[in-house]
Amino acid sequence: MTVLELVKPLPPVQREEKPKDRTDFYLAVGLTTAVLALLAWNITGFPAASDDEGTYLAQAWAVQNGKGLAHYTYWYDHPPLAWIQLAAGAWLPGLIAPSLLAVAAGRIAMLPLQAAGLLLVYVIGRRVGFPRWAAALGLLTYGLSPLFLTMGRQIYLDSFAVVWILAALALALSPSRHLWHYAAAGAAAAVGVLSKETILVILPAVLVALWQNTARSTTRTWAFGAFASGLVLVGCFYPLYALLRGELFPGAGHVSLFGAIQFQLGSRSGSGSVFEAGSGANSLLHSWMYYDSVLLIAGAVATIAGLVLRRLRPVTVAGAILILVALRPGGYLPAMYVVQVLPFFALAIAGVLFHTLSRLQHGWKWSAIALAVVLAAVVVAPRWYVGDRRALTANDNAAYVQAAQYLRAQPPSTVVVDDVLWLDCVNAGYPEDRVLWFYKLDLDSEVAARLPGGWRDVDYIVSSPALRQDPGTLPTVTALLRNSTVIESFGSADGVIEIRKVDKEPS
Incomplete structure (x- = not known):
């Protein structure tokens, strides 16, 4: 045997790669498909078409046909990115079934967006430490709520905004902690704000997620810098558009971005207080409770309780901010505001239940599980059955x-x-x-x-x-x-x- 043969390296050991665990993927996609089927069933018949839906769909038509950002004078009442996104897909259902009511075709075009929101609820649940069953519970609590099967069918800017802010949270909580994830989180947050400006109030929840998911000594400064870069670079397009058109500031003979902001903040009539009987806000709260009091009450309680749980805090901070905004006296509260609330309440419920069960001893744990099952069967299921059945059978259009x-x-x-x-x-x-x-x-x-x-x-x-x-x-x-x-x-x-x-x- 020669010296060269003695020093010749051994052949590499062939390691058998373990198949990647796809359980989360199959579970999330399976549950989302089931909820989406319920959402699509009778989507043309319920709920009754609203003027807001027609407005946003007509604005999407204007974008599709090169008519500008609206079918009438665009006056910066809302940022236009939501109906620009809607324009990308709203033409397809009407092409396939031209006899459909235009609003019904637009609702069908919203289904991929709602599928993304359901999947993101599951992803966020997993990334804040939920086991699979709790993440699945969060998805189902969100998706099976009669409020979601009602509001989630409609063409609302809030639906676009909340999906993008959920995407920002999911990216900020990424276990890989790549710098581009944080920049993408900032960009997603900006797209959310440019879809519906009111989602801006949830931005602190994304910052909490960033803070918790980065190390102080190494990545935190860079992460916040990347997030701010994505947020500013995408967000600046809207005021830049107004500036280039000479419509940034109020003036004679033209609309303006700051004029619209001034109207929204100072001139628009308020809805009163939710605690004042007969006020617009109080009536609106009762209409939401009519569809689903379970998710709203349990979600609010879980949100407040979950603020003490560190891993759940990005979700509960978002929910708590939305509660405070809704409770402020004298502000304007739109009917579709609850769309922003639902996913965070659903995650808070699942998260508090999981953390409660994880701290109980074995015997008490099974007793608590039995109690939760009984409550779900006796309280939740009958209420949701009535609301969901109406969504699946009523013909209001x-x-x-x-x-x-x-x-x-x-x-x-x-x-x-x-x-x-x-x-x-x-x-x-x-x-x-x-x-x-x-x-x-x-x-x-x-x-x-x-x-x-x-x-x-x-x-x-x-x-x-x-x-x-x-x-x-x-x-x-x-x-x-x-x-x-x-x-x-x-x-x-x-x-x-x-x-x-x-x-x-x-x-």
Whole structure:
């Protein structure tokens, strides 16, 4: 044997690679698919289409067709990124099923977004230390809530914003702790804010996650720097857009970003206090409780209790901030605000339950599990069954569908509608400048200029619940209703939709 043979290196040992554990993937995807099937079932029939949904969908249409950021003058009431995202997919359902109500097609386009939100709830649960069963419980608590099966079906900017802020939290909690994860977390947070500005209040929760997931001596400074870079670089596009258009500051003859902010913060009418009987905020809280008091009450209690649990704190800080914002007296509380609350309440419930069980001795643990199962079967399941069953069976949009079908069959004319039906008319071939959103008749000088003869230049007005909700506050709409005759009506009671022909000569 030669010396070279003696020093020749041994062949590398062939190590058998262990197959990667895909349990989390299959569990999360399986549960998300099941919840998504429930969300999609009867999505066109329930809940009733809202004017906000039609507005955002029409703005997405404007982006798709190169009409700018809105189908009317864009006045910076909200950042536009949510409906820009909606524009990327809203065309597909209508292409496949053109007979669908436009809002129904837009709801179907929201399903991939909601799937991402459900998956992120599971991911965040795992990254704050939940076992699989607790992360799955968080996903199901969120996804099976009647509030989610109602609000999650609708086209709301808050749905985009909350998914992006969940993505920011998931990235900030990444176990890999790569610097690009933190920069991406900042970018995701900025996209969330540019989807719905009110999500900005949850930003401290993302910072808490960053703080907990970084080491003080090594990565923390760099992590916060990367996060700030992503946040600023993406977030600055919105004010830059306004600056380049000469619309950053208020001035004569144009809208402005700071003018809109001033209106939202100082001029907009408040909703009152949630503790004041009869106030808008109090009525709104009762409407949320009607759909699901279990998740709201248990989630609020779990959020406050979970603030003492370090690993759960990013989630509970977010929930606590949202509670405080809702409780502030005199502020404006929109109906879709609860969309932001639901995932954090669901995670708080699952997290507090897990931490409680993990601290109990063996005998007490099984007693607590038995109690939780009994409460779920006796209290939660019956309430959720009633709410979920309504979501899966009710048909609250039949009148809108019939009205849309009637309008599509008529020759194009000048018609005043709410925003639910605006896109249906445009898709049916009505000239877009002759389909007028009722709210703009008295509040947009550009729209008023299209009607030199005032209300007499309108051929038809479609009277819907949204159009009738503020009687007497819009003079042109009031005149149209007074000087028109019902030629077709669909639905009944308060939800009736009337096609009214305008009488050119006042009665």
